[in-house]
Structure formats: structure tokens, C-alpha cells
Amino acid sequence: MRLPADVTLQHGSKRKFEGEDQAPEEDTETPAVRPSRPHVKNHRRKRPRVLPSSQKQLQLHHVGGDYEIETVPLPALHHPEELLIEVKSIGLNPIDWKAAAYGYGIPSFPCVYGREFVGKIVAKKETEADDLKVGDTVLAISTDYRDYRKAAFQEFAISSAFNVLRVPETISTETISGMGVAFVTATLSLGVCLGQKFFMKKSGKELDLCLLAQTQQEHEVPEDVRDVVFNGIPTAERAQIGDWLLIMGASAISGQIAVQLAKMCGMRVVAVVDTKRHKERLENLGADLVVDRHNLEESAEIIRKETKGEVRLGLDTIGRETAIWCESLLLQNAPKKETPKDGQRSHLVCLASGPKQPHPQVRSHQLPIKLFHTNPEIGRTLSSWMYELLDSKAIKLIEVDVVEGGLKAVNQSLGRLRRHEVSGKRIVVNMGEGRSRTKRLRRS
Numbered sequence: 509m510r511l512p513a514d515v516t517l518q519h520g521s522k523r524k525f526e527g528e529d530q531a532p533e534e535d536t537e538t539p540a541v542r543p544s545r546p547h548v549k550n551h552r553r554k555r556p557r558v559l560p561s562s563q564k565q566l567q568l569h570h571v572g573g574d575y576e577i578e579t580v581p582l583p584a585l586h587h588p589e590e591l592l593i594e595v596k597s598i599g600l601n602p603i604d605w606k607a608a609a610y611g612y613g614i615p616s617f618p619c620v621y622g623r624e625f626v627g628k629i630v631a632k633k634e635t636e637a638d639d640l641k642v643g644d645t646v647l648a649i650s651t652d653y654r655d656y657r658k659a660a661f662q663e664f665a666i667s668s669a670f671n672v673l674r675v676p677e678t679i680s681t682e683t684i685s686g687m688g689v690a691f692v693t694a695t696l697s698l699g700v701c702l703g704q705k706f707f708m709k710k711s712g713k714e715l716d717l718c719l720l721a722q723t724q725q726e727h728e729v730p731e732d733v734r735d736v737v738f739n740g741i742p743t744a745e746r747a748q749i750g751d752w753l754l755i756m757g758a759s760a761i762s763g764q765i766a767v768q769l770a771k772m773c774g775m776r777v778v779a780v781v782d783t784k785r786h787k788e789r790l791e792n793l794g795a796d797l798v799v800d801r802h803n804l805e806e807s808a809e810i811i812r813k814e815t816k817g818e819v820r821l822g823l824d825t826i827g828r829e830t831a832i833w834c835e836s837l838l839l840q841n842a843p844k845k846e847t848p849k850d851g852q853r854s855h856l857v858c859l860a861s862g863p864k865q866p867h868p869q870v871r872s873h874q875l876p877i878k879l880f881h882t883n884p885e886i887g888r889t890l891s892s893w894m895y896e897l898l899d900s901k902a903i904k905l906i907e908v909d910v911v912e913g914g915l916k917a918v919n920q921s922l923g924r925l926r927r928h929e930v931s932g933k934r935i936v937v938n939m940g941e942g943r944s945r946t947k948r949l950r951r952s
């Protein structure tokens with residue numbers, strides 16, 4: 509075992525790791541190695557959890573290939589705020605198949621991927637993250653794709669404490685496994701790019717993510733997102749109560765969460781979706797107007813009429829073509845000179861890709877998702893707010909398809925995502941070794 513001397517170990521559970529020579533494990537109540545007590549008859553000696561020296565991990569060896577199972581050492585803790593987590597279930601995101609298919613977001617080969625998981629903390633440095641304990645079940649949101657120790661497609665992964673949140677007791681671990689990246693995405697889209705202020709009920713405080721990001725030191729914000737952070741939306745153009753927000757592809761998980769956050773802040777939401785499949789879902793989430801993405805001409809007409817041409821803010825979850833449609837709609841809806849919002853530009857957040865030559869009247873924003881893992885203050889704020897919203901049931905859970913079979917089931921499940929066979933929900937892969945089968949968990 510190569511863990512540093514100052515780490516705490518998890519209360520053990522009987523579990524075998526496939527194909528490993530592993531020391532037997534026993535239940536334990538105390539983390540430290542303690543002297544044996546031979547004088548106590550029949551006393552069941554408690555030993556610390558013995559972690560295996562190696563683990564299974566999925567690796568991508570080239571663009572266009574499948575992820576392949578390899579045996580590797582456990583990832584090591586490097587920084588005081590890091591946790592070692594045994595992965596229990598993995599939420600699959602679109603970027604997981606896009607990385608393999610097109611080489612998006614791959615720093616080097618062999619590459620380890622997977623952007624979010626739920627697991628149990630099995631080790632941590634003793635000095636930091638005191639509110640999180642060995643044995644806690646947490647959601648880890650791994651936006652830090654350059655650090656393979658943090659990837660989800662492995663049996664044990666590292667996470668910074670500010671990128672995890674405890675799983676509220678009332679929520680199934682599988683359901684929450686696929687919500688983390690979408691929550692961070694929706695929150696930064698609305699909060700930083702569009703400048704919407706949130707309200708944290710528990711503390712009674714306002715959460716102004718735009719201001720929080722802009723008041724960071726320059727070196728605390730990654731270079732490639734400085735423009736969107738420091739030269740982003742001007743104060744006069746920030747989202748306000750009563751503003752309309754256009755969400756193209758609102759059935760995407762990030763769209764579903766964005767609808768709820770926008771409604772929480774008093775915005776009005778136009779959701780563009782496949783209405784046959786998703787109208788009811790979006791109305792239940794609070795969308796004020798739901799129009800069809802398969803008839804965009806007619807939808808644009810309906811939006812103009814119903815919103816009286818006042819849509820100025822937008823979020824596109826799909827791609828360039830739809831982003832261009834959103835841009836033209838925001839442009840036609842741009843406030844006329846005589847309105848009180850005279851001079852305000854429109855703003856569009858593009859999650860996948862934006863217009864190649866954005867119109868000067870519609871500012872196009874890329875998502876500064878890196879803020880979440882590079883800036884501990886922002887990471888901690890988002891993680892604890894997500895916990896608060898889930899724990900207080902202020903945000904609805906998503907629908908998930910749970911797939912058994914562990915790492916072996918990942919390639920096949922990513923194939924379903926790539927073929928667009930999954931709509932309006934996440935696939936979550938359970939790390940058990942059982943035969944692959946799926947079960948469906950509905951939203952609560």
C-alpha cells in the first residue's frame with residue numbers, strides 16, 4: 509500500500525477486487541492502526557481497511573477507439589484538500605463519448621475519462637476538509653479533465669474536497685450521480701455568463717457568482733476564461749427578475765436544471781424541445797412557454813408573439829446550428845430604442861459550439877467551467893449550494909437509466925448516448941460486477 513502516513517483510512521467493508529491479490533478486510537470502527545488486545549477473549553479485533561495496491565481503470569489509447577480495461581496502481585493523494593474515493597456509480601456525460609470519438613478534451617494518451625461519480629471516501633489527508641469524513645458517501649464532480657487521477661472511469665479516484673458534496677440521505681446515490689456536471693454548467697451559465705443573482709435560503713444570503721468570479725485575482729482565474737469572466741456581461745445587461753430566458757435543448761440535463769434555477773430567480777423561461785417527448789416534463793419543471801424544436805420557424809413566431817419580442821437572454825445546449833437560430837431570434841427580439849432597456853445587448857451562452865462570427869449585438873459566451881475546479885472558493889460555493897438545493901428538495905431530481913456491470917458496461921452505454929438513444933435523462937453505471945442490465949429510476 510502506497511498511501512502516505514498521514515492519511516485516514518475508511519471503515520472497512522468486505523469487498524473483493526476482481527483479479528487482485530488482496531489482504532482480507534474486516535469491519536473496523538477506528539481508523540488508526542491500534543495495538544492488538546489478546547487479553548480480551550472473543551473480542552473481534554478491528555483492523556483498518558486494507559486498500560488494494562492496484563485497481564481497474566478504463567483507458568483510451570487513440571481517438572476513435574473504445575475505452576479499454578487496464579490494471580494500474582491506485583491514484584495518490586497530492587494536496588492537503590484531496591480525498592481518495594472508492595467509486596460506486598458513474599454518471600455518463602456527452603463529453604465522455606465525444607472525447608473518445610473526436611478527441612475533444614484529451615491532453616495525452618493513454619487517457620482516463622469520466623466526469624462525475626458517487627463514491628465513498630476511503631482516505632484523506634488529516635489536515636484539511638474536516639467537514640468530510642472517511643466513510644462519507646459523496647458526489648464528486650470531476651471537471652478537471654487534465655488530472656487523470658480525478659477521472660470517474662476507475663475503481664478509485666481523487667477529488668478536491670471543494671468539488672464534492674455529501675449525498676443527502678433521502679436521495680438515491682444513483683440518481684444524483686449524473687447531476688453534478690449539469691448543475692455546475694447551469695449555475696455558471698446563469699450566474700456568471702448571464703449575471704443572474706441567486707438566493708441561498710439557508711444562509712439568507714444572495715449569491716452573486718458574476719461578482720464572486722470578477723473579484724478573484726487574475727492568477728486565480730485560468731487564462732482562457734479570463735475574457736468571459738472579467739469582460740463578460742456588463743452590470744446594466746445582467747439578468748433581472750421577470751426577464752425572459754430562451755433555452756434551446758431544454759430537455760438536456762443541463763437545460764432541465766437551468767429551467768429550475770431560472771424560475772427560482774423569478775425569470776420567465778421559453779423551452780425549445782421535442783414537444784412530443786418533453787412538453788409535459790418541461791412544464792412540470794416550470795417553463796412558461798414550451799415550443800417545438802422540429803419546427804423552428806413556427807416556434808420563432810410563437811415566441812415573438814407570446815413574449816412580445818422581449819427575449820434578450822439565451823442558452824443553447826445543442827450546437828452551432830441551433831446557436832445561430834438562437835442568435836437570430838435574440839437579435840429580432842432585441843429591445844427597440846424607445847423601450848426602457850434601451851441599448852442593452854443580448855447574451856447567448858453556447859454549451860457546445862457557438863456562431864463562428866457572432867453578431868455584435870448578441871454577445872456569445874463560452875462556459876468558464878474551469879472556475880469550478882481551479883478556484884476553491886467558487887468550487888466550494890457551488891458544491892455546498894447544490895447540497896442545500898437537493899437536501900431541501902428545492903431542485904427536482906433527474907430521470908436516470910441505471911446500468912449494472914461496472915467499467916465493462918461503459919463503452920456500450922456511451923454507444924447509446926452517441927446514437928442519441930437517450931433523451932431527457934442520464935445513464936448511470938453501477939460499479940458492481942453483476943451482469944449488465946438496466947433499470948429506470950424516475951424523477952421524484
Ligand SMILES: NC(=O)c1ccc[n+]([C@@H]2O[C@H](COP(=O)([O-])OP(=O)(O)OC[C@H]3O[C@@H](n4cnc5c(N)ncnc54)[C@H](OP(=O)(O)O)[C@@H]3O)[C@@H](O)[C@H]2O)c1
Pocket residue numbers: 601602603689690693757758759760761762763781782825826858859860875877928931932933
Ligand atoms: N462547455 C462546457 O464546459 C460544457 C459543460 C457541460 C456540457 N456541455 C455540453 O452541453 C451539451 C448539453 O449537455 P447535457 O449533458 O446537458 O446534455 P444531455 O442531457 O446529454 O442532452 C443531450 C441533448 O441533445 C439533444 N439531442 C438528442 N439527439 C439529438 C440529435 N439527433 N440532434 C441534435 N440534438 C440531439 C437532446 O434533445 P432531445 O431530448 O430533444 O432528443 C438533448 O437536448 C452537450 O453538448 C455537452 O457536451 C458543455
